Amino acid sequence: MDHERIAVLAHEKFPDRAKTALGVLRYGDQEVCGVLDRDRAGDRVRDHVPDVADAPIVESFADAHAAADGDLDALYIGIAPIGGGFDESWRADVEDAIEAGCDVVSGLHYFLNEDDELAALADDHGVDLVDVREPDDDLTVATGASGDVDADVLLTVGTDCSVGKMTASLEIVAAARERGIDAAFVPTGQTGIMIAGWGNPIDRVVADFAAGAVEEMLVAVGDDHDLLVVEGQGSIVHPAYSAVTCGILHGSMADGLVLCHAAGREAVHGYESFDLPPIADYVDRYEDLAAPVRETSVVAGALNTKDVADDEAATEAVASFADETGVPATDPVRHGAGAIVDAALDAGLGGSDGQRESEANAE
Amino acid sequence: MDHERIAVLAHEKFPDRAKTALGVLRYGDQEVCGVLDRDRAGDRVRDHVPDVADAPIVESFADAHAAADGDLDALYIGIAPIGGGFDESWRADVEDAIEAGCDVVSGLHYFLNEDDELAALADDHGVDLVDVREPDDDLTVATGASGDVDADVLLTVGTDCSVGKMTASLEIVAAARERGIDAAFVPTGQTGIMIAGWGNPIDRVVADFAAGAVEEMLVAVGDDHDLLVVEGQGSIVHPAYSAVTCGILHGSMADGLVLCHAAGREAVHGYESFDLPPIADYVDRYEDLAAPVRETSVVAGALNTKDVADDEAATEAVASFADETGVPATDPVRHGAGAIVDAALDAGLGGSDGQRESEANAE
Known part of the structure; x- marks a missing residue:
């Protein structure tokens, strides 16, 4: 395409x-x-x-x-x-x-x-x-090759479905490009694929190949960019969709994570008998689950304040979210994703030297 | 079939x-x-x-x-x-x-x-x-219905692929039946499906339906038995297959987990650049990841000592594994799975009163 x-x-x-x-x-x-x-x-x-x-x-x-x-x-x-x-x-x-x-x-x-x-x-x-929902026939299992791509990898992860991971990812790419970083969006769902014009619909890939389908994309474009922003899906504690989330987490071998949340969300969307765990727990849970495949950390938070009444309340909600996660946060739509890009740079991601795990602030 | x-x-x-x-x-x-x-x-x-x-x-x-x-x-x-x-x-x-x-x-x-x-x-x-590798066309997303089946659910989880989860599951069913418990094996892979004559191959199901395909099985047979032993797959920290593991973990909403390991395994099978985390970490990791969907705990360990030289060394290895996990352990092939069934009963699973979360030792 x-x-x-x-x-x-x-x-x-x-x-x-x-x-x-x-x-x-x-x-x-x-x-x-x-x-x-x-x-x-x-x-x-x-x-x-x-x-x-x-x-x-x-x-x-x-x-x-x-x-x-x-x-x-x-x-x-x-x-x-x-x-x-x-x-x-x-x-x-x-x-x-x-x-x-x-x-x-x-x-x-x-x-x-x-x-x-x-x-x-x-x-x-x-x-x-x-x-775009029909996965390629030639997908296969992951090999660990995501760890070898030249670009730094940032993954959006969520507290739930429908919290704004795709939008956050696209806004991060836009904000990174404004700072002169060669950033690219890596789509994992059908809307993202239609926007980007390429990509694998991870939710439609057979479960054994979920991580491999992410790896295939990162390997394909990793040499062409300095920062890849992978669109996350679902949540690691979702009763139905956690398999997709887990495959993307391990398949991307991300250098940094951005935790996405929708202000006011307290139960799993569409599964209201399941409460969301405390926000701070998500930070530990994603980092702990990723670590045996690749050590990583949550570098920033993205809060969707679409349903918050006004700018003042949104600013308060973002401050509260930053406090809970312990990292800088923003609403990437209302306030732009600049703060997320800054946090990623502070964590050493997005450098243009073509080396992963390079020194901090190479940009 | x-x-x-x-x-x-x-x-x-x-x-x-x-x-x-x-x-x-x-x-x-x-x-x-x-x-x-x-x-x-x-x-x-x-x-x-x-x-x-x-x-x-x-x-x-x-x-x-x-x-x-x-x-x-x-x-x-x-x-x-x-x-x-x-x-x-x-x-x-x-x-x-x-x-x-x-x-x-x-x-x-x-x-x-x-x-x-x-x-x-x-x-x-x-x-x-x-x-048996071809999933049914009518599978769909999980709804959380696994939490409502009458039978208690025990899930084998692993430190890695190929550590003996299927064999442990089958031995647990056999040992439970010897104790008069109406137990059934719930297969999730092609060999298990051929043995049992039914089942969904979770690794071949599209990732969005992985949990749902487990739920579909538990709902289908949950009223007919007192204890369901779900065959686990992969490991939650596997670079390629964790999506399958995670879907089974959340889709089964298990009442208890049996941690399976192969004695001497120190790196991921076929992915030797990835070290296995310490055994005790697996216990926390599986319990923490399951909890937001359903609180559960590791009730026993199953150690595969096939590659251990002799009975004495195997007994030592099992004792050491029990020590690391903090729960009773056995090699279900070498020593039988009775100790696992006893541990499950002690944890309140397998009672014949048709109630989940019943008092301990209802059997």
Whole structure:
């Protein structure tokens, strides 16, 4: 996947229920030339989302194609219905995109490649249907090679699912680049993969290969950057998803961890009979579990204060979180991720000398 | 899979390189009516393995079928070449079994169901090809339901891969049954599944469903038994396989853990640059990681002393292991698993009152 100019499908859901579309607009390297939303056709992206590059909102792929003067590489499916199915009202847009020579990229549970009509049409037109939830066939077990990549590795870990690990990772990369650090985002979930244009969906990899699929990514890009920020998943004490978290923790062999939390969260999201342990316990737990594979430490905290009433309360919540974790913290969305990058630099990560475990503050 | 009378294929490898065949002979409920090994045809099983039910060793499936008076349910592939491929020299036996109306059960990486010739033949004869490494399609995420099953749950956990968790689990079940406890083995790997005749291969399940696949098994059989012994996999600090371990730990919501170790093991098997942490650390690590999902404790230790020179040295090694873990220990093969069952009973597990968390020693 290496798409430069794309259209994003977000029918009837832009912007608030179009998480993937918003993520691509905000963090993707691709140029979004049009957003498909038949309910808002005629509006502009900036009418709804002020802080991203502008683009027209259009009725159909045909309109996006015309607005882009016929110069598009791909159509991204930027929304996911509950259950991850394919909405038949999208079929005409997907077919038009294929017939216009565009790849179609989807994070749906429903695989486009298993849709016989779409697969045949894509074959006829020589384009790719990219199902980002479908792991590569050639993944295998980890070997420990993540420990040998040149770049420093920072991993976001969480107190729970849905606390903002992907967003924190992307904001850290952005803030690091602002400081002149050659940083790259390493995606591990479908939205991150669509934003980055590459990656392995660790939750869909067979459990034996979870660590290996992280290692495969780090080895692939480790020589090209100085700092890799790996998107974490789930939590190490999640009743359902801890296997994914554990595979990423050991597979990444991270040099530093960023603990992510959502302010006010006290029980596991969707599993409310399970209380979250105290914040400070997470620091010990992640460090202790990582140590036999690679010694590492939590270098900073990222607190998601989306549900906090105002800036003052958010600042207080961040201060309290920093106190509990014992490391510098910030809300990377509300306040930027600069404090996290500074903490990582203080811990010796992100140096441009191409050596891991180099002296502190090599930057 | 509910096979009563089976033949086991172990060509050129019985008994020392036929781990699955030996496991089925030693622990399976199925009656093994013949072992196929063309190198030892004419011998008896007891000529090589004294402590299991006897059966003829034969040249071919046809000979096994004749020796069993034509009364066989299935052929089990009891060996696995390096790489898990299908040896073409077995094809005639597999075809003969299918044509005789027998299911064929395999733990190979090579799926019999994806072999067009065998699949068509099986279809013609109305028999099943059972690829135990292929997970069920209907697995999903854990819900926490393992905490509600009536049976008590004991999980074997390890310091590493290949330390004897499956064998310890099977010996614990046998010892518990000797004490009149209605105990059942819950298999999580392909050999265990072939022995038990059911189960989910957790290492092959997508990482998001690892815990859910354990839960699905416990819920399925939890009402039928008083004690479930879950076969653990890998180790929580394994560079490649910890995701599987973590999913089983949280998915089983175990009431007690049995820490398994191989005497003399100091580094991760196959990953020798990674040292094993001190034994006592494992106890804390497993208990701490399990606690937020379910409070549990290591109730006993199982030490594999296969590579220890003699009984005296083995007894010393077991005593030393018990000292390090702080719980009773035994080598379940050399000395039996009675001490582990006693420790579990002392911890309040295995009572026949159908209540979890019942008073100690309900048995």
